[in-house]
Amino acid sequence: DTEVTQTPKHLVMGMTNKKSLKCEQHMGHRAMYWYKQKAKKPPELMFVYSYEKLSINESVPSRFSPECPNSSLLNLHLHALQPEDSALYLCASRDSGTGGFPLHFGNGTRLTVT
Amino acid sequence: AQSVTQPDIHITVSEGASLELRCNYSYGATPYLFWYVQSPGQGLQLLLKYFSGDTLVQGIKGFEAEFKRSQSSFNLRKPSVHWSDAAEYFCAVGPLNSGGYQKVTFGTGTKLQVIP
Numbered sequence: 081d082t083e084v085t086q087t088p089k090h091l092v093m094g095m096t097n098k099k100s101l102k103c104e105q106h107m108g109h110r111a112m113y114w115y116k117q118k119a120k121k122p123p124e125l126m127f128v129y130s131y132e133k134l135s136i137n138e139s140v141p142s143r144f145s146p147e148c149p150n151s152s153l154l155n156l157h158l159h160a161l162q163p164e165d166s167a168l169y170l171c172a173s174r175d176s177g178t179g180g181f182p183l184h185f186g187n188g189t190r191l192t193v194t
Numbered sequence: 195a196q197s198v199t200q201p202d203i204h205i206t207v208s209e210g211a212s213l214e215l216r217c218n219y220s221y222g223a224t225p226y227l228f229w230y231v232q233s234p235g236q237g238l239q240l241l242l243k244y245f246s247g248d249t250l251v252q253g254i255k256g257f258e259a260e261f262k263r264s265q266s267s268f269n270l271r272k273p274s275v276h277w278s279d280a281a282e283y284f285c286a287v288g289p290l291n292s293g294g295y296q297k298v299t300f301g302t303g304t305k306l307q308v309i310p
Binding site for chain 2: 121122128182188190
């Protein structure tokens, strides 16, 4: 069983909808990540939070809005998405500092934008 | 810039045969190296990691990998493949050695098919 929990497992949304993805970990990790993975491609980094502060934004469009309310929880708010945003969204966490690897991944949320 | 190359997009092996998946990296310093496995529709599971020390590392599910600095390689091996090993395998390197030290870069992946 994964120690990083993502909900929901599947999400279908229209282009005018607002939805949120949720990620939770209770390993005491202080760095949390959002990745996007298209079919047959490697994961692409979107955001990194370190100590609940956004430390990396890989030029992600503003229709994706991350939030880290506390050290255990990471959200990704979605608004006005496009069909090309359909993908597997993966959350990961790790311990803090450069020695805190590896990344621990959740099972992802499969997002379909109609 | 750091990069990871997995030269084999797709590999087919017979059940019980040995397996080697190739990974080459480009990095400005001693990297951290990882192998992850992903079953369809699932997240990534860590198979093994290399930080320093013994260049032959053992992982879960009977996998091992060898770090060869001279060849900038970190190939994954398994002596006898099981049908349940069919999945996508990603090599990864991190952290990025300037600025965004928290980044992990993934290779393009190798899809493993196991035939009876």
